[in-house]
Amino acid sequence: MYKYAFLLIVAALFTAPSAHALQAFACEPEWGSLLTELGGDTVQVDVGTSALQDVHVIEAKPSLIAKVRRADLVVCSGADLEVGWLPQLIKQAGNPKVASGPGYFLASDQITTLEKPSKLDRSEGDIHPQGNPHFQLDPYRVLAIAKALDARLAELDPPHAAQYRQRLADFTTRWTAAIGKWEAKAAPLKGRKVVVHHLSWVYLNTWLGLEQIGALEPKPGVPPTSAHLAGLVELAKNQHAFAILRAAYQDQKPGDWLSAQTGVPAVTLPFTVGGDAQAKDLFGLFDDTIDKLLAVAK
């Protein structure tokens, strides 16, 4: 056993280093997709999590540490979304390039977050001190992050700076056109009311003008009280919610329960890249999200 383990370790040491100019690690699939848009073949991207898992909590795997160890750049949402594991992962990887400085890119630092509490007070209970970290479903924020990330790529890899600039210009053109298309398509959704599973849809709601009237599990992982559920059933019926929104990784049961109680359809949205077969990249993510919403809005 030991002898073979040793041989395998030796084999691992001789695996050829990457031929790409830049090695990036993305905490979430949306940033992996954005890195591919901006970096093309020049940037080799590892993605730490999938759309089908809850990124607040992940299981420790040796490969995760290895990926961060070889990275030149780590790209994560920030705003405390990965606070449960990213600090340990970076510490364990012992890679000074990504521990701080230009190799450590938090998307939340490039934008303003919503639901940022004006006063930091524990009594408020359900708050993220840095605001809501699920901003990947606002295309304008994605564009702002793309610009900042592109500048970071150019800073870390000056020989390819012109190429990154070129790709950003191309992405901006396609993205802006797509935003126009999405907004036109989603216009009928404006003002419609939704119930959400967790509080992870505020950016989508704000962008499309959806009105959130309640949440099934306002505190992640803590079961809702019966009074809260009874109130929610009333609310969903009286206010004519058109959909119950939940992410692909979330448990189906609470949404199905509320749907059965109220007749409001529960709709599973991809939430991020890879959340379903259509959401292959950032464009597919928004296409599919709006299609799924329109399908139940009729």
Next chain:
Amino acid sequence: MNFEGLELSILGPACVAGLIVLVTHVPLGQQVLARGIIFIDLAIAQVAALGVILAQYFGMDEQGLGVEVAAAIAALAGGALLTFTDRKWPDYQEPLIGTLFVLAATGSLLLLANNPHGSEHLKDLLVGQILWVDLHRLIGVALLSAVLLGVMWWRRAQLAGPLFYAVFALAITASVQLVGVYLVFASLIVPALATTGAGGVRRLAAGYAIGVAGYVSGLVLSALLDLPSGAMIVWTLAGCGVLGRVLLLLSGALREPVAA
């Protein structure tokens, strides 16, 4: 196959953590098995978690030594309670342990009902992740384990009653935060179970061998197959337990084929 995680600097600290846990848990596991109270580790771990949540509820800082002390005090209190019930109602010790477990677990949920990060927090306390071990905690647990091992050796004949429960509570509290509750359970029970019927020192040696083989092979496999390390080690520990049992049977080291 995936060779990228197979680095000594990644797997090494986790392996050391596993070995430190085994040092105290293999002998303690034999006691637990002999007393027939195999779920005591889950109960003590939950009580320790409840202690930490209580401390935070009353405004104690999340990081720092205070939390460790709160966990240890809660675990010792749980141990004292179980010592008392063991004396008073020895026949019902196992169901009482089970009841303590669910009370501590649901008590934490009730306390965390107004905490937005409640479930993450509870999970952190109970599902310590072996790959995330940090050096400071490793040194602390190593020192504690050495002391506990010393106490067990010194009182090996009479490790009963309050002393057993105290040693057990401290060992579990430290190891759960290091490697998580599943691995603690497996490290306690599997080596002891696989070596029942073997005598004294030989049983201890066989238990340690099974434990070490389980941790090493589990870490290597988790790297090769790219699977979560803690869960993988539980399975390799069980596999090594079966293998160890077969080897013990073949070598005739067991006093009787099936013994309690």
